[in-house]
Amino acid sequence: MRRPRSVKSLLTCTVFVFAVTTDAPGVAPLHAAGNGQNEDALPRDIQPDSRNRLTARPSSADGATGAAAIRRSGSGSNARWESPLGRPLMELAILITAREHDQPYEWSLHEMEAIAVGLDPAVIDIVRQRGALTGLGERERVVIQMGREIFGEHHLSADTYRDARDLLGESNLVDVIDLMARYAGTAARLSAFNQHMPPGWPQFLPLPFTPSDDIDPATRSRLPLNMPVATSNGPALRPEIASLYGRTLSPQGTGPGHIRRHGAGRAALEASVTSTLIDVAILVTAREYDVQYSWTLAELAALERGLDPTVIDIVRERSPVTGLTDEEAGLITFGRELFGSHAVRADTYADAVLLFGTTSLVDLVDVMAEHVSDATLLIAFDQHLPAGQQPLLP
Numbered sequence: 001m002r003r004p005r006s007v008k009s010l011l012t013c014t015v016f017v018f019a020v021t022t023d024a025p026g027v028a029p030l031h032a033a034g035n036g037q038n039e040d041a042l043p044r045d046i047q048p049d050s051r052n053r054l055t056a057r058p059s060s061a062d063g064a065t066g067a068a069a070i071r072r073s074g075s076g077s078n079a080r081w082e083s084p085l086g087r088p089l090m091e092l093a094i095l096i097t098a099r100e101h102d103q104p105y106e107w108s109l110h111e112m113e114a115i116a117v118g119l120d121p122a123v124i125d126i127v128r129q130r131g132a133l134t135g136l137g138e139r140e141r142v143v144i145q146m147g148r149e150i151f152g153e154h155h156l157s158a159d160t161y162r163d164a165r166d167l168l169g170e171s172n173l174v175d176v177i178d179l180m181a182r183y184a185g186t187a188a189r190l191s192a193f194n195q196h197m198p199p200g201w202p203q204f205l206p207l208p209f210t211p212s213d214d215i216d217p218a219t220r221s222r223l224p225l226n227m228p229v230a231t232s233n234g235p236a237l238r239p240e241i242a243s244l245y246g247r248t249l250s251p252q253g254t255g256p257g258h259i260r261r262h263g264a265g266r267a268a269l270e271a272s273v274t275s276t277l278i279d280v281a282i283l284v285t286a287r288e289y290d291v292q293y294s295w296t297l298a299e300l301a302a303l304e305r306g307l308d309p310t311v312i313d314i315v316r317e318r319s320p321v322t323g324l325t326d327e328e329a330g331l332i333t334f335g336r337e338l339f340g341s342h343a344v345r346a347d348t349y350a351d352a353v354l355l356f357g358t359t360s361l362v363d364l365v366d367v368m369a370e371h372v373s374d375a376t377l378l379i380a381f382d383q384h385l386p387a388g389q390q391p392l393l394p
Contacts, residue, residue: 095114095124097147099127102208154290188338209341212345214350220254221259260366268363284368288336295392311324
């Protein structure tokens with residue numbers, strides 16, 4: 001039997017219908033009060049054309065908006081390897097991302113990389129210990145401060161943004177934030193599957209929790225070894241040699257590449273679980289990162305696809321998951337642990353595997369990780385909702 005809709009969700013649906021019908025001739029558009037969402041009351045550093053901190057580029061044929069549009073203000077290069085700001089600063093951006101997500105694998109490999117390319121070990125220690133930023137160079141200070149605000153507070157202050165733009169330049173700043181965004185998504189994948197360091201590799205990051213030991217000894221993660229095999233099209237990939245100066249630092253069989261190899265992709269996921277369950281994965285991610293833009297658009301899309309408004313309200317209000325289906329409850333619990341404490345408990349993980357199977361769970365985590373990446377950009381550039389759209393997240 002279908003659960004009854006809550007009063008709040010019925011009101012939400014009414015607001016949505018009203019909002020999308022106010023373009024009729026003679027009807028004034030709806031504007032939201034508060035939260036800086038009123039088109040005529042945007043914060044001073046928000047551009048009315050892009051509705052974020054960046055000047056909108058000429059519209060493209062595909063009509064990119066949100067995080068996709070923000071990325072287009074970058075240089076288009078691979079920032080980690082090609083940024084004019086230099087490798088040490090790029091590794092620092094990755095390290096502050098790993099630190100704020102309590103991700104030991106990502107941190108430890110990139111600490112070695114950072115030292116190899118010349119980042120001052122004293123700067124690394126400040127990030128590791130969450131120390132004061134006094135005495136740092138201006139660029140190092142602002143990159144660390146950005147990471148602490150974006151990931152710790154889910155908000156980037158106007159002052160910090162202005163300092164970063166002035167010090168780095170707008171295009172470079174987009175590249176740096178996009179790099180942090182990519183590694184925030186990677187941190188989610190690594191933490192979801194409890195990736196430990198390879199045997200004999202040191203772990204350099206102090207953690208607020210003790211990682212569980214539900215790992216495969218071959219991969220040092222919750223996933224078994226899944227290596228490419230020789231086919232008629234060619235040989236299997238050879239084992240890579242870790243190189244601090246190359247692009248293959250993670251030993252094969254460990255790390256984000258190995259994790260994603262266990263998935264089957266978005267099309268397979270959509271064939272194996274309901275579209276509304278994918279909506280739940282997106283919503284719990286947006287909620288745990290407090291991203292109004294992602295949440296509101298995802299809620300409207302989820303309602304359109306038939307997700308029960310009661311489920312949406314439970315995620316919105318961070319309420320207990322009692323009364324939900326096992327799949328809904330399991331996925332919400334998984335996301336709350338992953339993004340709240342940065343560690344998924346062994347029993348929560350085991351329940352998720354029973355509910356979804358390993359392949360679909362990997363793909364669901366991949367959906368979450370992609371939205372973490374987008375959330376980073378939306379937070380940093382303070383993306384506001386389309387004009388007239390009521391915000392739906394408190």
